[in-house]
Amino acid sequence: MTSQPLINADRLWSRLMALAEIGATPAGGVNRQALSDGEIAAWRRVIGWAGEAGLTPSTDAAGNLFLTLAGRDRGVPPLLLGSHLDSQPTGGKFDGAAGVMAALEAVVSLAGQDEKPARDVIVVAWMNEEGSRFAPGMMGSEAFTGEHDMDAIRAARDADGVSVGEALDRVHQALPDVPHRPLGFTTSAYLELHIEQGPLLEAAACTIGIVTGIQGKKTFQVVVEGSEGHAGTLAQSERRDALAAFARMASALHAEIGTIDTDIKFTIGRVAVVPYAPSVVPSRVSFSIDLRHPDNAVLDAAGVRIATLCKANASPCAVTVTPLVDAPSNAFDARLRADIGKAAREQGHSAMTMLSAAGHDARHLAKVCPAAMIFIPCRDGASHVEHEWAEPDHVAAGASVLAQVLRELAFAPAIEG
Amino acid sequence: MTSQPLINADRLWSRLMALAEIGATPAGGVNRQALSDGEIAAWRRVIGWAGEAGLTPSTDAAGNLFLTLAGRDRGVPPLLLGSHLDSQPTGGKFDGAAGVMAALEAVVSLAGQDEKPARDVIVVAWMNEEGSRFAPGMMGSEAFTGEHDMDAIRAARDADGVSVGEALDRVHQALPDVPHRPLGFTTSAYLELHIEQGPLLEAAACTIGIVTGIQGKKTFQVVVEGSEGHAGTLAQSERRDALAAFARMASALHAEIGTIDTDIKFTIGRVAVVPYAPSVVPSRVSFSIDLRHPDNAVLDAAGVRIATLCKANASPCAVTVTPLVDAPSNAFDARLRADIGKAAREQGHSAMTMLSAAGHDARHLAKVCPAAMIFIPCRDGASHVEHEWAEPDHVAAGASVLAQVLRELAFAPAIEG
Numbered sequence: 073m074t075s076q077p078l079i080n081a082d083r084l085w086s087r088l089m090a091l092a093e094i095g096a097t098p099a100g101g102v103n104r105q106a107l108s109d110g111e112i113a114a115w116r117r118v119i120g121w122a123g124e125a126g127l128t129p130s131t132d133a134a135g136n137l138f139l140t141l142a143g144r145d146r147g148v149p150p151l152l153l154g155s156h157l158d159s160q161p162t163g164g165k166f167d168g169a170a171g172v173m174a175a176l177e178a179v180v181s182l183a184g185q186d187e188k189p190a191r192d193v194i195v196v197a198w199m200n201e202e203g204s205r206f207a208p209g210m211m212g213s214e215a216f217t218g219e220h221d222m223d224a225i226r227a228a229r230d231a232d233g234v235s236v237g238e239a240l241d242r243v244h245q246a247l248p249d250v251p252h253r254p255l256g257f258t259t260s261a262y263l264e265l266h267i268e269q270g271p272l273l274e275a276a277a278c279t280i281g282i283v284t285g286i287q288g289k290k291t292f293q294v295v296v297e298g299s300e301g302h303a304g305t306l307a308q309s310e311r312r313d314a315l316a317a318f319a320r321m322a323s324a325l326h327a328e329i330g331t332i333d334t335d336i337k338f339t340i341g342r343v344a345v346v347p348y349a350p351s352v353v354p355s356r357v358s359f360s361i362d363l364r365h366p367d368n369a370v371l372d373a374a375g376v377r378i379a380t381l382c383k384a385n386a387s388p389c390a391v392t393v394t395p396l397v398d399a400p401s402n403a404f405d406a407r408l409r410a411d412i413g414k415a416a417r418e419q420g421h422s423a424m425t426m427l428s429a430a431g432h433d434a435r436h437l438a439k440v441c442p443a444a445m446i447f448i449p450c451r452d453g454a455s456h457v458e459h460e461w462a463e464p465d466h467v468a469a470g471a472s473v474l475a476q477v478l479r480e481l482a483f484a485p486a487i488e489g
Numbered sequence: 490m491t492s493q494p495l496i497n498a499d500r501l502w503s504r505l506m507a508l509a510e511i512g513a514t515p516a517g518g519v520n521r522q523a524l525s526d527g528e529i530a531a532w533r534r535v536i537g538w539a540g541e542a543g544l545t546p547s548t549d550a551a552g553n554l555f556l557t558l559a560g561r562d563r564g565v566p567p568l569l570l571g572s573h574l575d576s577q578p579t580g581g582k583f584d585g586a587a588g589v590m591a592a593l594e595a596v597v598s599l600a601g602q603d604e605k606p607a608r609d610v611i612v613v614a615w616m617n618e619e620g621s622r623f624a625p626g627m628m629g630s631e632a633f634t635g636e637h638d639m640d641a642i643r644a645a646r647d648a649d650g651v652s653v654g655e656a657l658d659r660v661h662q663a664l665p666d667v668p669h670r671p672l673g674f675t676t677s678a679y680l681e682l683h684i685e686q687g688p689l690l691e692a693a694a695c696t697i698g699i700v701t702g703i704q705g706k707k708t709f710q711v712v713v714e715g716s717e718g719h720a721g722t723l724a725q726s727e728r729r730d731a732l733a734a735f736a737r738m739a740s741a742l743h744a745e746i747g748t749i750d751t752d753i754k755f756t757i758g759r760v761a762v763v764p765y766a767p768s769v770v771p772s773r774v775s776f777s778i779d780l781r782h783p784d785n786a787v788l789d790a791a792g793v794r795i796a797t798l799c800k801a802n803a804s805p806c807a808v809t810v811t812p813l814v815d816a817p818s819n820a821f822d823a824r825l826r827a828d829i830g831k832a833a834r835e836q837g838h839s840a841m842t843m844l845s846a847a848g849h850d851a852r853h854l855a856k857v858c859p860a861a862m863i864f865i866p867c868r869d870g871a872s873h874v875e876h877e878w879a880e881p882d883h884v885a886a887g888a889s890v891l892a893q894v895l896r897e898l899a900f901a902p903a904i905e906g
Contacts, residue, residue, distance in 0.1 A: 319739030
């Protein structure tokens, strides 16, 4: 099977670097927000490359992009593989983009074969995985799997007040030649390659991570309400200072939740102060909480404790804690995991099983079809940063393993999870 | 002296309300930032009203607006009176505007008299008193008195990256007919009317506050530097979370500095988090500190302690504490305070002496000439809020006292501080 290369590694790398020019930041990273002009430009480029190999583009009401290689039997559920094209505001070249481009390379290489696959094979780029422009993330895959209602998704707004609905319509208007397909369809399997976004593969000098599952995640939006006042005249005892209450909450949360055990991850990444003037006592502070743990029982208990700690430190202000994401930890498909291990072994790549500390769209696909993920190392375990880096050899190895698993599934008469 | 009204109270009130339409907010307040389009519009309106009474406009390199009533002897140092036209983002109709409009009304009424004043009388609107768009505040009066260098002032930038220099040039270009005068000139006295921005006059049912001085103020800009990372993968023990360090600092500062005594005022009004994404560990948090106290020894000790507390709570992040404003408490001119008390008494207004808890441009003028301030009550002591309110009778009483003090100075052959 591996006498012929399964992919063109040089083409993959050069396309991945070309994609990183869209939204490139001065520090070498990428800022390509969901449904932005940058994402439209990325769609155009990816659609162009896919078109050269005979793949046809389509989209759905959730703004997911599909690139289809037609199979012999168009009536059976297709294979899906991909990731996302949006990035963090100071993100890197690989998070999401590596998965979409590896999938495209695997399918383009398959399209170059004489034999047609048994079923359709579709590359997907999910809408708003990151959740940085519109919260929460993974909107596209949640809409696809029916976990989240499109009306609710369309109503979310970015910091400038633009709704997902408005931004989505704008993307679709910018690409009038991309036909629309119904939202959600039966899929025979889902595969996603991603950089690890952690240090384990690098530390073990291992090229391929066979992902067993994704750690659980909860997110919250917390709003502290106090009263505005003049910084020079209002006595401390008369104040309802929302920032002072926030400081107590954040300090207590970091001290207690952040030290539950060595697996816990606790982050306050956004804090917005109103009215935001140096000489006005803040009337309102809103902030985000991101909480993760591989053990659902620990995760649930920490979630309850977060609300308690916020309330205990609010007085004399009021506080509301709104849960956003509530995603328990999950396990990926055993047969697909075995296929990934076999492909890595046959291709001579070192491989290890591992849990994903980060969330991915595959978490949602795993609820509706057999799903699995392939990890490749990233330098220093750094991701969501502008200097995020994956070695060309590792990108090629991951894509080649993905291509082998894809080919075995694509020509199989039936797929069982 | 008081047989004839010294001002037209109805004209003053209607002009004050008309001014409040510029930058009016939906909740009834005012958002008129320094050197903004709103301030340009306010200048135009004020220049128009002044022109009807024969006052001539001029400006200086610091963007202060002057409206001059020519006196008999143009060679002697003029009288200066006024306040500022800029507001907080969610400010009210009276902070600053009441002082400029009371000064204008007093001078316009004076211009209507047969006898010319002995010296020039100039209404002033100082540039950027609030410091909310460009930090720190009181740039115009500090430039006028030579305490702050124009190059440094011009280099300060707002949140959108616009410099004071750019914004200032834009204001001057928008008003090409307003002649320029050299920055800073010898002044024989300075008077400023302002709402109290505190509850003391209202609580004492008193109409006129004779301000003895201004409490001392220090401001700081603090920057916490950590390292960016992925919220789902980076272990807590590996993090240099700038927000976690900020929470510890802010919590400790509020707990210790905010409770020094009942006179201390401690405010963190602005917090900026970078990169500002829910699933990225913050690499940088910058925040403002506003500290006030009437006793300079307490103020100085608290200032030193602030830097110590920031450093003690920074690890594993780095912190830099940059002092911005360092304004000790000051005392106003004894003779002018006596004049204000005498005018209030003769006009039948209840009056009390009091310390100003808030900073004002008069603080800086007091270093270069005899200066004093007149306070009038504001409802519930509330200021820097959209529902800020002063009664029409109180505005009229304050302006009338200001007008009487002005007339006595304006016709005096010499003024001694």
